[in-house]
Amino acid sequence: MTAFTAFLTFLADAAPAAGAPAGTTAPKNFLEQIVSSGMVMPLALVVMFYFLLIRPQQRQRKEMAVRIAALQPGTRVVTAAGIHGLVQSIKERTVVIKVAEGTAIEFEKSAIASVQPKESGDSKK
Numbered sequence: 001m002t003a004f005t006a007f008l009t010f011l012a013d014a015a016p017a018a019g020a021p022a023g024t025t026a027p028k029n030f031l032e033q034i035v036s037s038g039m040v041m042p043l044a045l046v047v048m049f050y051f052l053l054i055r056p057q058q059r060q061r062k063e064m065a066v067r068i069a070a071l072q073p074g075t076r077v078v079t080a081a082g083i084h085g086l087v088q089s090i091k092e093r094t095v096v097i098k099v100a101e102g103t104a105i106e107f108e109k110s111a112i113a114s115v116q117p118k119e120s121g122d123s124k125k
Contacts, residue, residue, distance in 0.1 A: 079111050
């Protein structure tokens with residue numbers, strides 16, 4: 001049975017029959033129709049997937065976009081290739097990262113996988 005057929009069956013069962021016998025009991029409201037049709041579990045799964053997978057990923061993506069937009073020279077970053085370095089300069093779509101003394105590599109901004117937090121001088125004792 002396809003999803004469309006199941007939906008049509010749900011709608012047909014939800015509509016009151018014109019000459020229904022007096023002894024049959026039909027669901028009284030929309031909530032009872034949903035529960036009796038078996039649609040609760042698929043709807044619950046969709047809601048769970050949204051709150052457990054989709055929404056956190058969207059939030060993470062927005063936070064990373066804010067971090068990349070706030071990049072400044074001297075910030076420590078890690079690229080998607082695993083290269084660690086300091087931001088040397090920032091262009092419109094690219095970032096120049098200093099990976100060693102005298103060595104700088106230009107990357108797309110989208111290649112930055114993480115921005116490392118600033119280290120305070122007190123933590124290095």
